[in-house]
Amino acid sequence: MNRLFTFKDISTYRSELMGWAILWIMMLHFTFTQIKPLGFLAQYGFAGVEIFMFVSGFGLYFSLDKDSNLLHFYKKRLLRIFPTYYILGIFASILLYNDSVVTYLFRYTTIGFWTGGVYGEWYIPSIVLLYLLAPLFKALYHKKLFIIIISVCCICLLASYYIIANEYITKGEPHFFLLYRVPAFIFGMACAYWIKNRISEKYYYFLLLAGIPFFILLFPHHHEIYNFKYFSLLFLLPLFILCFTIISRLITPINPLISSIGKASLEIYIIQGMFFHAILTGIIKIPAEYHDIISIFLIIISSVFGILFHWLVEKTRILRLF
Numbered sequence: 001m002n003r004l005f006t007f008k009d010i011s012t013y014r015s016e017l018m019g020w021a022i023l024w025i026m027m028l029h030f031t032f033t034q035i036k037p038l039g040f041l042a043q044y045g046f047a048g049v050e051i052f053m054f055v056s057g058f059g060l061y062f063s064l065d066k067d068s069n070l071l072h073f074y075k076k077r078l079l080r081i082f083p084t085y086y087i088l089g090i091f092a093s094i095l096l097y098n099d100s101v102v103t104y105l106f107r108y109t110t111i112g113f114w115t116g117g118v119y120g121e122w123y124i125p126s127i128v129l130l131y132l133l134a135p136l137f138k139a140l141y142h143k144k145l146f147i148i149i150i151s152v153c154c155i156c157l158l159a160s161y162y163i164i165a166n167e168y169i170t171k172g173e174p175h176f177f178l179l180y181r182v183p184a185f186i187f188g189m190a191c192a193y194w195i196k197n198r199i200s201e202k203y204y205y206f207l208l209l210a211g212i213p214f215f216i217l218l219f220p221h222h223h224e225i226y227n228f229k230y231f232s233l234l235f236l237l238p239l240f241i242l243c244f245t246i247i248s249r250l251i252t253p254i255n256p257l258i259s260s261i262g263k264a265s266l267e268i269y270i271i272q273g274m275f276f277h278a279i280l281t282g283i284i285k286i287p288a289e290y291h292d293i294i295s296i297f298l299i300i301i302s303s304v305f306g307i308l309f310h311w312l313v314e315k316t317r318i319l320r321l322f
Contacts, residue, residue, distance in 0.1 A: 004249075005242055007195045007204070010058060013248040016255055017055050019262030020244045022269060024048035026302060029276040030295035033288070047233040047240055049123065049177070050184045052265070054237060056127060057188025060134040061141070065196065070135055077131045081266065082108075084313060085124060088270045092120065096277055113174065121273050122174030129178070130185050137186060141193045149190075153183040164227045176227070184237055204238060211235035261303050267313075268306030275302060 010017070028045025032038040064073060089108040093099035099107060099118075106112035110125035119125065140149050160180035163169055169176045187207070194203060214235040222229030248255055261268065275298050278284040286294050 004246055005201070007191055007201060009245040009249065010055075010191055010241065011062075011195065013245050013255075014055055014059065015259040015262035016248040017051055017241065017244055017262065018265045019258035019260070020247070021048035021051035021055070022261060022265040022272075023258075023299065023303075024051075025269070026272050026299045027295075029272060030279075030298050032292050032295055034292045038292070044233060046230045047236070050181060050234055050237045051240060051244070052123075053127075053130070053181045053184035054188035054191075054241060056130065057134070057137075057185040057190075058192045059188075060131065061138055061189040061192035062196075064135060064138045065192075073135065074131070078128075081124060081128065084267055084309070085270065088267070088274075088309070089120065092270075092274050092277075096274060096281070096283065119174070122177050123269065126178035126181070130182070134189075137189055141189060149186060153186055156180060156182045160231055164225060164231055167225060169227065180231055180234055184234060187237065208238035208242065211238060260307055264303075264306040264310035267309045268302050271305050271309070272298070272302035 024041070024045040025048040026045075027038065027042035028048070030042075032042050060077075063076070067073065086108055089104065093104045093107070097103070097107070097118075103118055106115075106117045107120050110119065110128055111117065113119035113122065113125035137149070140146075156179055160176070163176060163179075191204065193199075194201075212235070215232045218228050218232035218235070222232065248258070275284065279286065
């Protein structure tokens with residue numbers, strides 16, 4: 001009898017996981033006010049970022065396992081992100097930010113994010129840093145230095161809890177968003193390590209069950225301290241991965257579409273971020289009575305443009321120019 005979930009499902013449905021994640025994130029950004037079920041799901045869409053972090057760690061482990069040449073690894077990763085980031089960033093700088101050349105460079109080289117200057121968003125600078133650290137984490141797994149890996153996760157979680165509990169951050173503090181996602185990235189690498197070494201899924205289920213009490217303890221306090229809402233969702237990451245892989249196994253007819261969205265998730269993320277910024281700054285105004293219809297439209301448009309741009313990059317081999 002086939003099991004409902006195995007580690008190999010993560011590899012099989014990796015693109016689908018990214019597709020569901022970016023759709024969930026867009027639901028959060030554009031929100032829903034009239035369609036109540038979508039509104040309920042949308043408010044937890046920040047957990048889609050945890051899924052991205054997990055999938056990134058998972059994929060990078062195998063990428064390093066196939067080719068340990070760090071120059072090849074960094075070149076491939078950086079070429080996947082920065083040409084797309086730079087090209088789409090030109091449109092954002094002209095249409096949204098009115099950047100000078102210097103400001104544009106600070107924003108899209110990610111220097112501004114790390115120096116307290118201008119930046120476009122927090123996710124891409126954060127994932128670039130994790131790309132740089134991935135070989136180190138891979139080496140720790142290879143040498144079975146699990147105590148160091150566990151210690152890094154515990155330090156990140158405890159530091160995040162301390163920062164939140166003492167309200168040392170504002171609602172939109174970007175660097176904090178990276179801190180508490182590091183364990184998600186490391187967990188993704190752990191699952192890849194377990195697959196490679198044919199280790200039982202029991203460790204996965206242990207983390208899944210262990211995370212639920214932490215979620216139950218933390219989540220109710222988000223009414224008192226806002227960031228507990230998103231921090232608590234991190235402890236449900238194994239459950240989210242399990243659910244979305246099962247959904248992908250059960251709803252196979254739409255997998256090609258979700259997979260296409262997942263493969264273009266970088267482009268979609270950047271494009272939907274432009275719409276999101278335009279809404280926040282009032283450049284785009286959405287009438288209340290048409291809010292949900294326009295939200296669905298923006299999700300569709302962001303996805304279509306993202307898939308088309310991804311196809312254009314792949315078809316014309318733009319990456320070879322950089």
